Amino acid sequence: MNSKLKTALFSALILFVGFACSEDDEITDPEQTMGKVGNYWNAGAPGYQDGRFTISSNDNGNVVGTLVFQGTSYPVEGKITDQGIYDYVYSNGDKSKPFTLVKFDANVGDKWEFNVGNQKVTREVVRKSTEDDVEYGFWLVKTVDVEETIPAGTMVGDNEGEVKKIVWQFNHKFGFISATVTKTDNTTVKVSGYSTNAAD
Amino acid sequence: MRSHNHIIWYFVLLLFYSCTPGSMNKEDAERSLKVLNSDLVNFGNRMSESTEMKVWAFLLENREAPIPFYKNSNSFISVKNFHFDEMKGIYKWNSLDKKFDLTGHSEQIIILPDSTGKHLLQFIVSDFNSAKVSSGEAFPTSVKIQMKEDDHEIWKLDYLAELADGMPKKIELKMKGKEYTMNSNYLRTKSGENGTLSLTFSFNHLMKTLIDTRLDCTIGYSRQSYFLKTIDINQQLFDHEIKGEVDYASIDPTAEDYTASFNSHSKVFLFEKRKGRIGDVILEGTENNELNDFFVRFKDKSTKQIGEFLPVFDKLMNLKY
Incomplete structure (x- = not known):
């Protein structure tokens, strides 16, 4: 499998699960957020094995989880609140x-x-939905769409990323809905979430 | 007795500061930066015209070359999923079909990149091992490469790395050309959630040290990686020096006035040896304030983008290796 595509898909999954710190006034109680232990998100992209992120611990909103992708487990930690998601990838x-x-x-x-x-x-x-207009599994849901622009040469970890733009779609109840990743060679990969127990 | 010591130290310091060249005026500082750029351009031209760099450039551009590295879409050097034992053999560049033909057996990887030149060039990989780091990517742990011209060694590289916690812990790199040597070391330590990182790089041409860099950092650890807390910079570039400290932990990357946050926690200075201080390196918004860039702040407090004086830096950033 093309390593660049793997990197792009992996980057998207890492970014979507790279939850981080919150503001002090935001609720971090896992019972009131998507950060409950055992919550999982499944996602996939055409031509790739599906990936799954599962939360294994939550300490006052500090989330630790495991991303399983292409047969390898990657530890991920962070924090999620009732009002948003933050990451510290950069x-x-x-x-x-x-x-x-x-x-x-x-x-x-x-x-x-x-x-x-x-x-x-x-x-x-x-973009922000005013009605349920984005497909998610068997449902239509509202999303907040966030466009992330990454300048050339930006380091992610020890490596320069091969991604220049990501358009994220999030839903307040289901969390991650999709990420359309544009790589530096202008090819795109759409990573779509298709199920989660976060809204149960 | 103790007060005598204080007096002696006072005079020593006074003597030291009185002998240290002061800040240059703007005109001299600009001239000095142009000299530095000229040194860098000459150095870059000389290196890129060397046989070994031409061979490297050719092999890196060709993704199918039987070497463990390739130039990725961002012009960085990446490591292939490469199995040395499976790739052993003698390869000859087929200029007609634009590919490397396997023409014989060997316990090394021997590449003949040019069959049309006057001299027989050989690119020989005699060792390559890698291990996966936490990102899942391959990271080289040992590399030995040699280049020969008519059976005489013209260039060699020895590289050894150790990994710990899914990241490089120690790297030693030695490179030797006809008239130069290059050495680089990387050492990361860990103590609980904190640690240190030191990076050295030196380039010697004949008996003269042209580049000598030392970065000493304190770091913190996260689950998968580490992040910088402080950086201590000591760099010699030909007849110039860059020295300073960056308190990275105190810089707020999401601050509304990021440049103010950056500048208040970093002190980086440019010097020309024996002639004095050229200026400070600061971060400022460019004309429309959409982008930030590094500027030199001169003695008279005026600033200019470093790229204006050192366009070679932009070129180096584009080359990225």
Whole structure:
């Protein structure tokens, strides 16, 4: 399998599960968020084995989970709140530097930035459903769509990412819905979530 | 007695500071940066014209070349899923079909990249091992490569790495060309959730040290990786020096005024040896403030983008290797 595509799919899954810190006033009780122990999300992309992320612990919102993808397990940690999802992919796991991935009450045009040296990763809300209009499994759901723009040369971990844009779709109840990943060679991969027990 | 010591130290410090060249005026500083750029350009040209770099460039561009590395779409060098034992043999470049033909057996990988030149060039991989790091990607743990021209060694590389916790722990790289040597070391330590990282790089041409870099960092550990807390920079580039400290942990990457956060927690200075301080390196917004870039701040507090004086840096960033 093409390693670039694997990297792109893996990056998307890592990013979608890379939950991180929250604001102090946000609720982190797992009973009131999607971060309950045992919650899982399944996702897949054409031509790839499906991936699954499962939460294995939640300490006051600090989430630790495992992503199983292509037969390999990857540990992932972070935090999830009632109001949004944050990640620290670009801070290499430094929990003191969260980066907003989505706020469920955000509006079109809301923008978050994360700077690394002279490079700036941006996330901007580009669409918000006013009715249930996005397919998710057998349902139609509302989504908040966030466009992430990654400048060339941005390091993710020890490697330069091969992704330049991701359009995320999130739902306040189901969490991750999909990610359309545009790689630096302009090919795209759509990673779609198809089931979760987070809304049970 | 103790007060005498204080007095002696006071005079020692006074003497030291009085002998240290001060800050350059803007005109001299700009001239000095142009000299540095010229040194870098000459260095880059000389390296890229060497036989070994031409061979490397050719092999890296060709994804099917029987070597463990390739140039990815971002112009970085990536490691292939490469099995040394399975690839052993003698390969000859077939310029007609644009491929490498396996022409014989060997206990090494011997590549004949050019059959049309006056000299017989050989690119010989005698050892390659890799292990998976936490991202699942292959990371080289041992590499031995040699280049020969008419059976005379013109270039060699020895590389050894140790991994721990799914990440590189120690790397030693030695490279030797006809007139130069290059050495680089990487050492990561871990103590609980904290640790250190040191990186050294030196390039010597004949008997002269052209580049000598040392970065000492303190780091914190996350589940899969590590993140920087502080960086101590000591770099010699020809007749110039870059020195400073960055308190990375205190910089807020999501701050509304990120450049202010960055500049208040970093102190990086440019010097020309024996001539003094050129200026400080700071981060500022470019004209429309959409992007940030590194600027030199001169003695008179005016600033200019580093790229204006050192366009070679932009080229290096594009090459990325």
